[in-house]
Amino acid sequence: MLVSQILKTKGDAVFTATPNETLGALAALLNARRVGALVVLDNERVVGIVSERDVIRAVAEEGAAALSRPVGDVMTKDVIFAEPGDRVDQLLSRMTDRRIRHLPVCKDDRLVGIISIGDLVKSKIGEVEAEADGLRAYIAAG
Template structure:
């Protein structure tokens, strides 16, 4: 299955933050949107991604004062991307190797979606279940 197929089902809505927003604001957005990460945009350009892990790391390192600092200070700047034509298997391997849970999806350097490891696992499970059902039907038909 391709990332573009996941986005057709899931949708292309991506929750974002701006580099100058405080970590407290970002924590509120993560909570209210019920997501694990936000893509950080400067105008229309992806400049980072901030996750719950980044937030926890910042607070653990500097205490509650971290919440008043801008997200640009703790976001992940080395963003790994996905392209719409990439396969789920390829992205699962990349995410595992790089220990990331979210990948912004870009086409021609424009943000077009976001996939999480949960999205990919859900897709893979559906694919395996469909294959198993097909095999059962084949065997039952004799």
């Protein structure tokens, strides 16, 4: 299965933040949107990604004062991207190796979606279940 197929089902909505927003505002947005990460944009250009883990680390290191820091200080700047034509197996491996849970999806340097490891696992489970159903039907007809 391809990323583009997952996005057709899931949708292409991406929640974003700016580098100047505070971690406190970001935490509220993560909670309100019920998501684990936001893509950080500066004039439509992806400049980072920030996750719940980033917020927790900052608070653990600095206490409540961290919530007034700008997102740009704690975001991951070296963003790893997915493309619509990437395969689920490729991305599961990439995300596992790098210990990341979210990948912005870009096409021609334009943000077109975001996928999580949960999206990929759900897709993989659906694929395996469909294959098992096919094998059961083949054996039953046999």
